[in-house]
Amino acid sequence: MHTRSAILLAVALSLPGSAGVAQMSRATLVKQSDIIFIGTVTQVGAVAVPEVPASPRTVVVRVDQVLEKPSAVALAPGDSVTVETGRPGSLKAGTQATFYTTGWIFGRGVAVREVGHEPGRSPVVAADERDAVARARHEVNDADLKAHIQRAAMVVAGRVEQVRPAELAAAPARPKRISEHDPDWQEAIIQVEDGIKGAQAGERVVVRFPGSHDVAWVGTPKFAVGQEGTFLLHKDSTTGSPLTMIAGRLVPAYTALHKVDVLSKQDATRVRALIRKP
Amino acid sequence: MRARVIAVGVALCIACKGPELPKPPAKVAGAQVVDLIPVSLSGETWQDAEPFLALYPSNPRLMAASAFTPNPGGSASATAPIFVSDDGGDSWTLRNTVPSQTMTADITHAVGGNPPMLYAGILKVPDFPLNELKANDFLSPATMTLQGFRADIDQPFVRTTAVGNADRVYVGLNDFDAPDGRTATVDVSLNGGTTYAPRRIETRNTAGQNGPSIRPAVAQDHTVYVAYFGWRSNAGSDVTSDVVVVRDDSGATGTTPFRDLVDPSDHLPGRLVATHVTIPWSNAPTLGQERIGSTLSIAVDALHSDNVYLAWADRVGTGDIYTVHVRRSTDRGATWSGDLRTLTNATDASLAVSTNGTVGLLYQQVTGSAGASRWVTRLEQSRDGFATHQDVVLATVPATTPPFQFLPYIGDYNCLTTRGNQFLGIFSANNTPDSANFPQGVVYQRRVDFPTHRLVDGSGTPVAVSIDPFFFSVPVLP
Numbered sequence: 005m006h007t008r009s010a011i012l013l014a015v016a017l018s019l020p021g022s023a024g025v026a027q028m029s030r031a032t033l034v035k036q037s038d039i040i041f042i043g044t045v046t047q048v049g050a051v052a053v054p055e056v057p058a059s060p061r062t063v064v065v066r067v068d069q070v071l072e073k074p075s076a077v078a079l080a081p082g083d084s085v086t087v088e089t090g091r092p093g094s095l096k097a098g099t100q101a102t103f104y105t106t107g108w109i110f111g112r113g114v115a116v117r118e119v120g121h122e123p124g125r126s127p128v129v130a131a132d133e134r135d136a137v138a139r140a141r142h143e144v145n146d147a148d149l150k151a152h153i154q155r156a157a158m159v160v161a162g163r164v165e166q167v168r169p170a171e172l173a174a175a176p177a178r179p180k181r182i183s184e185h186d187p188d189w190q191e192a193i194i195q196v197e198d199g200i201k202g203a204q205a206g207e208r209v210v211v212r213f214p215g216s217h218d219v220a221w222v223g224t225p226k227f228a229v230g231q232e233g234t235f236l237l238h239k240d241s242t243t244g245s246p247l248t249m250i251a252g253r254l255v256p257a258y259t260a261l262h263k264v265d266v267l268s269k270q271d272a273t274r275v276r277a278l279i280r281k282p
Numbered sequence: 283m284r285a286r287v288i289a290v291g292v293a294l295c296i297a298c299k300g301p302e303l304p305k306p307p308a309k310v311a312g313a314q315v316v317d318l319i320p321v322s323l324s325g326e327t328w329q330d331a332e333p334f335l336a337l338y339p340s341n342p343r344l345m346a347a348s349a350f351t352p353n354p355g356g357s358a359s360a361t362a363p364i365f366v367s368d369d370g371g372d373s374w375t376l377r378n379t380v381p382s383q384t385m386t387a388d389i390t391h392a393v394g395g396n397p398p399m400l401y402a403g404i405l406k407v408p409d410f411p412l413n414e415l416k417a418n419d420f421l422s423p424a425t426m427t428l429q430g431f432r433a434d435i436d437q438p439f440v441r442t443t444a445v446g447n448a449d450r451v452y453v454g455l456n457d458f459d460a461p462d463g464r465t466a467t468v469d470v471s472l473n474g475g476t477t478y479a480p481r482r483i484e485t486r487n488t489a490g491q492n493g494p495s496i497r498p499a500v501a502q503d504h505t506v507y508v509a510y511f512g513w514r515s516n517a518g519s520d521v522t523s524d525v526v527v528v529r530d531d532s533g534a535t536g537t538t539p540f541r542d543l544v545d546p547s548d549h550l551p552g553r554l555v556a557t558h559v560t561i562p563w564s565n566a567p568t569l570g571q572e573r574i575g576s577t578l579s580i581a582v583d584a585l586h587s588d589n590v591y592l593a594w595a596d597r598v599g600t601g602d603i604y605t606v607h608v609r610r611s612t613d614r615g616a617t618w619s620g621d622l623r624t625l626t627n628a629t630d631a632s633l634a635v636s637t638n639g640t641v642g643l644l645y646q647q648v649t650g651s652a653g654a655s656r657w658v659t660r661l662e663q664s665r666d667g668f669a670t671h672q673d674v675v676l677a678t679v680p681a682t683t684p685p686f687q688f689l690p691y692i693g694d695y696n697c698l699t700t701r702g703n704q705f706l707g708i709f710s711a712n713n714t715p716d717s718a719n720f721p722q723g724v725v726y727q728r729r730v731d732f733p734t735h736r737l738v739d740g741s742g743t744p745v746a747v748s749i750d751p752f753f754f755s756v757p758v759l760p
Contacts, residue, residue, distance in 0.1 A: 038355035055375045076326040076354050078740025107355045110322045111375030179490050181458045183436045184565055219350050220387040220410055222688040
């Protein structure tokens with residue numbers, strides 16, 4: 005309840021582009037942000053490094069505490085960050101706030117675009133703020149996963165028992181093309197051990213996935229014999245050949261192309277909980 | 283004489299008897315190598331392959347570069363980055379201005395006549411449609427503007443030239459929706475990308491399609507050459523191909539362009555520079571963890587359009603994996619030399635011709651074997667058709683580390699250009715901060731610890747070795 009109440013409680017936030025203070029949940033801010041930090045505005049209408057164009061909307065913020073950032077980004081307390089605010093004059097020198105931002109320009113320093121900011125967060129409460137952001141991120145991830153579950157035609161926990169090349173029905177008048185981006189469709193046959201949605205234990209389902217290592221398919225889940233997991237499966241609307249054969253029967257083919265579609269076997273419990281969650 | 287390598291000298295050296303310690307590659311005065319990853323992304327570990335570079339002839343300080351570098355914001359990001367420099371390549375920043383989810387699946391670009399305009403051709407993520415893009419100011423953080431798009435395209439390759447106040451844009455691409463399997467196409471815009479017309483350049487029967495690489499090159503007198511692979515048949519993973527060059531003498535402004543160079547054998551447009559070569563098509567780690575199958579480059583002497591150079595790679599069949607060939611024409615593509623250079627187990631050949639007629643050849647070659655193998659990146663320059671040449675080793679790095687994250691490992695292509703008295707280019711390589719790996723020296727923007735040969739992040743924590751893009755400049759032979 006603590007987490008939910010923390011997230012659902014709308015907090016007063018200054019929103020970029022808005023005329024004044026509006027209501028926006030922290031979870032919404034977190035969802036749209038990839039760099040979140042507590043900082044203090046040191047200059048208005050200025051930039052921290054010359055490669056960033058100064059404007060009335062840019063402010064320089066000294067980082068007091070980093071709450072979230074991609075691992076590639078070098079950002080630490082004491083760094084000066086250029087923030088492009090939503091509107092000029094929305095922040096004054098000396099203002100301390102939690103900044104919800106996205107990366108903008110990366111050079112000798114970091115420049116970010118403001119999604120929103122939450123004023124008045126002192127570094128002394130940084131731990132609380134970090135916990136609040138972490139809870140919001142957890143909530144965002146759960147909401148994202150729940151949406152994926154709802155869109156999935158089938159959710160199963162099981163084990164990959166076979167991987168084979170996909171034999172796709174040829175599209176009429178469309179010869180096969182040779183390209184380095186060819187997905188090289190493969191089929192994983194999954195033995196269902198736990199039918200969480202739309203399937204029953206003991207079933208075997210066919211999941212198509214790109215076997216290609218090409219850059220176009222980087223990050224797309226791959227399957228291997230013996231792999232166990234919880235799988236969010238979608239009816240195949242990608243290959244142009246929605247059916248496949250298994251044990252001499254024509255059956256629907258599925259795909260799991262998003263990284264969220266392939267979870268650990270232990271995630272089945274979390275998935276069930278999210279399905280039950282209103 | 284600096285580091286000039288004379289072919290005869292090399293042959294004599296090879297003939298020497300007795301063991302001889304390999305000499306370290308020579309350092310060339312004025313050469314520069316710069317890792318593009320900025321200090322604010324010191325924790326970056328991605329495989330930044332397939333780099334590309336665009337220069338502004340009228341402003342030597344401005345440059346744009348790209349690679350398979352993701353938006354640092356992660357997979358939900360709606361834009362992909364380009365790198366920009368406003369100090370002649372000494373430093374670079376990353377800006378998320380390309381409208382593609384996190385990264386592109388292909389990207390090349392070229393400049394407009396009025397700096398700082400930039401044109402790009404990308405395969406957009408997701409679904410990989412061609413997007414032809416324009417930025418009126420590539421230094422601006424504004425997202426590039428979409429000018430043209432369509433599906434079923436591969437390897438857009440952008441070249442530009444300015445005519446009066448209008449930029450002409452030539453995007454070589456493999457258009458799978460072209461009729462009769464003659465997929466080699468150039469999208470031509472004569473109005474700064476406002477409209478594009480697809481121009482089919484293959485006039486012969488194919489094996490169902492052409493190879494992915496369709497490479498335009500433009501001279502100042504508006505002669506446009508385009509090189510492509512005329513795939514004629516395929517068996518297993520081997521493609522039998524012609525290497526073809528077409529030419530248009532008036533900037534492809536007519537309705538049936540690229541018909542000005544006819545082959546004497548069949549009187550069809552498109553000079554057959556090499557016929558029935560074997561292209562090993564391997565979309566798997568094959569050469570130093572890299573895939574192979576579509577290495578092609580063409581460069582014209584911008585001031586003397588009679589002179590044109592061509593490089594491609596095929597399998598000769600003498601135990602090689604992949605061999606680069608370089609040829610030259612001095613009569614507008616009518617006749618061609620034999621191989622001026624033959625480079626075994628090399629790829630990513632990229633050619634450029636400087637204003638004094640010196641040709642530059644950038645390539646990346648695997649040397650050694652197994653765990654001792656290395657990717658060696660070289661720039662060769664010649665003023666006499668490669669009878670002699672200067673050989674500059676830009677990088678020599680382990681070929682087995684880091685393990686590939688995806689393909690291409692270092693790129694299906696890299697980029698060499700020229701401006702004034704410099705060759706400027708970009709390549710991707712293992713980023714271990716070891717001076718021995720970069721004989722011309724190297725400048726890192728990201729945090730490194732040279733004594734321990736380690737990359738470190740913003741907090742000083744060691745970072746895994748990865749593939750980074752490296753900009754370089756080398757003085758043109760006088």
